[in-house]
Every structure is written in C-alpha cells, then in structure tokens.
Amino acid sequence: MDTLTMDVAVIGSGTAGLNARREVERRGGRPVMIESGPYGTTCARVGCMPSKLLVAAGTAAHDLEHARHFGVHPGTTRIDGRAILRRVQRERDRFVSAVVEETERIPEQQRIRGHARFTGPTTLVVDERVRVQANAIVVATGSQPLVPAPFDRIREHVLTSDDIFDLSDLPESLAVIGTGIIALELGQAMRRLGVRVAFFNPFDEVGPFSDPDVSHVACRELASELDLNVGIKMLTARVEKGGIELTWEDPNGVPHQESFAKVLVAAGRRPNVADLDLEKTGLLLDKAGVPAVDPQTVQCADLPIFFAGDVNSHLPLLHEAADEGRIAAANAMAWPNVERHDRRVPLTIAFTDPQMAIVGSRFADLPQGRYAVGAVSYENQGRARVAARNRGLVRLYGELDTCRLLGAEMFGPGMEHMGHLLAWAVQQRMTAQGALSMPFYHPVLEEGLRTALRHLASELGALGNCRPEDLAEAPGV
Numbered sequence: 001m002d003t004l005t006m007d008v009a010v011i012g013s014g015t016a017g018l019n020a021r022r023e024v025e026r027r028g029g030r031p032v033m034i035e036s037g038p039y040g041t042t043c044a045r046v047g048c049m050p051s052k053l054l055v056a057a058g059t060a061a062h063d064l065e066h067a068r069h070f071g072v073h074p075g076t077t078r079i080d081g082r083a084i085l086r087r088v089q090r091e092r093d094r095f096v097s098a099v100v101e102e103t104e105r106i107p108e109q110q111r112i113r114g115h116a117r118f119t120g121p122t123t124l125v126v127d128e129r130v131r132v133q134a135n136a137i138v139v140a141t142g143s144q145p146l147v148p149a150p151f152d153r154i155r156e157h158v159l160t161s162d163d164i165f166d167l168s169d170l171p172e173s174l175a176v177i178g179t180g181i182i183a184l185e186l187g188q189a190m191r192r193l194g195v196r197v198a199f200f201n202p203f204d205e206v207g208p209f210s211d212p213d214v215s216h217v218a219c220r221e222l223a224s225e226l227d228l229n230v231g232i233k234m235l236t237a238r239v240e241k242g243g244i245e246l247t248w249e250d251p252n253g254v255p256h257q258e259s260f261a262k263v264l265v266a267a268g269r270r271p272n273v274a275d276l277d278l279e280k281t282g283l284l285l286d287k288a289g290v291p292a293v294d295p296q297t298v299q300c301a302d303l304p305i306f307f308a309g310d311v312n313s314h315l316p317l318l319h320e321a322a323d324e325g326r327i328a329a330a331n332a333m334a335w336p337n338v339e340r341h342d343r344r345v346p347l348t349i350a351f352t353d354p355q356m357a358i359v360g361s362r363f364a365d366l367p368q369g370r371y372a373v374g375a376v377s378y379e380n381q382g383r384a385r386v387a388a389r390n391r392g393l394v395r396l397y398g399e400l401d402t403c404r405l406l407g408a409e410m411f412g413p414g415m416e417h418m419g420h421l422l423a424w425a426v427q428q429r430m431t432a433q434g435a436l437s438m439p440f441y442h443p444v445l446e447e448g449l450r451t452a453l454r455h456l457a458s459e460l461g462a463l464g465n466c467r468p469e470d471l472a473e474a475p476g477v
C-alpha cells in the first residue's frame, strides 16, 4: 500500500472540503483532499441550486395564477413538465460543471479518489489502496437524507432530494414526508406546477420556527394552499402498480388511505459518519456515532481532528460550510495552538412563498426575562398589499438592558432580503433606535420592518432615546 505524508488531509470535496483545502494551501501547507463520490458538491448537484431552479418554475406558474388578483387574465396555462425538468437539469449541470472544473484544476497530487476511513487519530486508509499520514485531519463528509420507517423498507421506490431533480417528467401526485424547509420548498413548487401534493409529518412543526406566534401564522397561511397532515401516524407504505399506497392515522386516530404516483422523503438529514471508523480515533461518540464539535474551533476534543460543514450538524447551510472549512483548515495548520473564531450571526432562509427567515437568536434561545419583542403583521403592510402579497408576521427580539437587536423570526414577502438586512444590523450590534435612524424608502416592504422596530423600541422602553423623526409616521404609510 502506498503511503502519503501530508500536512492536512481533507475528507470530502464539497463546499467545506474545497474551502478547507484552499485555506491550507493559502497558509503554505501541503493538503490532500479525498473524495469518494462525484465532484460537484451537494449544493450544486442535489441541494441549493436545483431546488431553487424548481422553486423558480413553481413561482413562474403561480405568478400567472396570481395575476387574476389584478384583473389580468392570462390564457389557459400549459405546464410542460418535461421542459421544466429539462431546464432544472440543464442549469444544474452548468453549476455542477463549473465546480467540477474548479476541482479538477487542483493539482493531481493533492487529490485522491476513494473512500477514506480512519485507522488512528491522524491516519487514514483510502480504498485499501493508499495510506495517508497527516498532522491534522479535516472531516468534511457532509450529510445524506434520512429515510425513516416505514419508507426505509421500500427505499428504492421512494425519492429523496438526491434523486427528485433527475425525474424526466412531473408526477401526477406526490406525497411529501416532512414539513421542514426542504420539504416545503420542493412540495410547494410541485403543487404550483399542478402536481397533487400532500405533506405528512408525525410532529406538529411546519417550517423552522420556534416562535409560536410566527409558527401559527405560517401554518395557517401555508395550510390555505397546501394539504398539510401534521401530528399523524404513518402506518404503512405499500408499493403498488403505478405508485405507492400510504395508510396513516390522523391526530384523532381516524385511519386514512391514499395512493400517490411518487413519495418524496424529506424528513431530515444525517451526518455521513457511518463508514469513517471514527472509533479508531479514540473520540467519544454519541448514539448517532458523532463526536462533540466546538462550533468556534470546529475541533473534536483535543485531537487534531476538525469537523466542517453539514457533518457537524451545527448549522447545515452553505455559507456556514464554507466558513467552517476555512476555520478547520486554519486550526489544522495551527494545531496544537487552536484558536476560537467568531462566527457570523446565524441566518437561515426558506424559499417558500411567503418566505421564511430566522436571524440571530431564535425565540427559543432568547435570554429568559431579558428581552422584549416588537412585531409587525404583513396583512396590512402598504407595499405588500399593493402586490397582493400581504401575508405574514415578523417578530423582532431586542435585549432589555442594552436595546440591542438580538434576532428575529420572519414569515412574509421578501424575507430573503429583510433577513439579510437584519442579520447585518444584529452583527453590527445595532440598537432598535440605531436601526430606526437608518433610511427607509417609501413604499417598500422594509417599512414593515420599521413598524416592528418602533414597536420593539416601545417595548424596550427606548422611545425616549429615539429621534422624533424616526418615530413619525409619514402620511399614507
């Protein structure tokens, strides 16, 4: 078996792995990156990009329908499922090939194709072919869809986000298992493209919210468009000619049965650790076989092992994977002098309609008794009404002692943009009154945010610290 001695070995060539490898090189180290699957990253191949392509198609179809609110009546809409999926695949392949080209430009001696597993804390074996000895190891192996019972028994007959984008046509009907972000984005898009869609979840949550008020409005609004079956007990999933028959009990114990052409299981993801032989590292592993990871160092215990990206389950998002890849590499190079890195303010967005965003501290994580809440409903917000997109609720959180913005849970139109605005304000440690002194154009969705900030300033007892012009309501707003 060949033996390779490098400064840092990176397992995985996804977003975290690519960033880790580049950072090691930038710091003058010798990296090697090991990949067992195809190049191209989860984001480009089966994640962020193809999902947003499908959402864009659903939005295009919905906009035609929505035009009726304005007295605009387009002709009969024809949805060409094959053309929709061809575009999703064509554009996805463009994104993937850009990443593959970038990955293949990495010098060959820094790349190994094959499955890596630990043989000790700083040694790996790749496909029983190459032994890798490194000063430190970055684990950036990502995650994969979780397929719970009873769907695990018919795994090859159900779809996950790994294969739904490869369909050649839209199914006539789709059962979506899960009501989290991925389930809602894909299921709502399918519904808007004319597919009969039903969602199923044994739990009551819809979306990522922890704030019960925002969650309530999101459930109510989404239920007005989508067939949401929450709190159910899935009993059986039986493969039949032309689809899958599901039987379940509703929350009242009443049995139901329905057949669907396809089933999409979007019930969460689990870290890719099963075949890493992590027990050979001496790390303490939890029930799922995952070690504890410090989010500021991404280090595991005091070993030269760093977990970056989805595999550490900290915040399984693209920009976090990129950051964690860089942090892992910096600390792998510096080991044993590992440094704590400041993390960006958390920001999560769901590309549903209305959109969802969570910024900074979630409601569930607010410091007990030391916060106040400012809220705005988008039902009567001026610009939202103009566009007939007047649905949603935003709740902002501020710290009582300092009046600093802590975070927000947001459901409404344009939240991908307002989520950014607020995340920047939270990271800049702005106060409610400081944010109110910023310019607000008219008429824009951001004026809703200003209403919530004024409410928050009042709840924080900070109105006296606000300039009068920031509290004045302009006529007509």
Ligand SMILES: Cc1cc2nc3c(=O)[nH]c(=O)nc-3n(C[C@H](O)[C@H](O)[C@H](O)COP(=O)(O)OP(=O)(O)OC[C@H]3O[C@@H](n4cnc5c(N)ncnc54)[C@H](O)[C@@H]3O)c2cc1C
Pocket: 011, 012, 013, 014, 015, 016, 017, 034, 035, 036, 037, 038, 041, 042, 043, 046, 047, 048, 049, 051, 114, 115, 116, 117, 140, 141, 142, 143, 161, 182, 272, 275, 276, 308, 309, 310, 311, 316, 317, 318, 319, 321
């Ligand atoms: C449908 C969907 C939609 C999403 N939408 C968004 C979004 O809108 N915005 C957002 O921020 N995030 C989104 N995400 C999440 C985002 O895609 C991930 O957070 C990100 O891609 C994770 O990158 P990673 O580097 O951790 O893992 P990956 O890109 O999955 O890379 C891990 C790599 O490790 C390899 N590997 C695994 N085990 C081994 C081994 N033992 N040896 C060698 N190689 C191995 C794998 O083959 C893989 O190539 C979405 C995800 C999905 C599934």
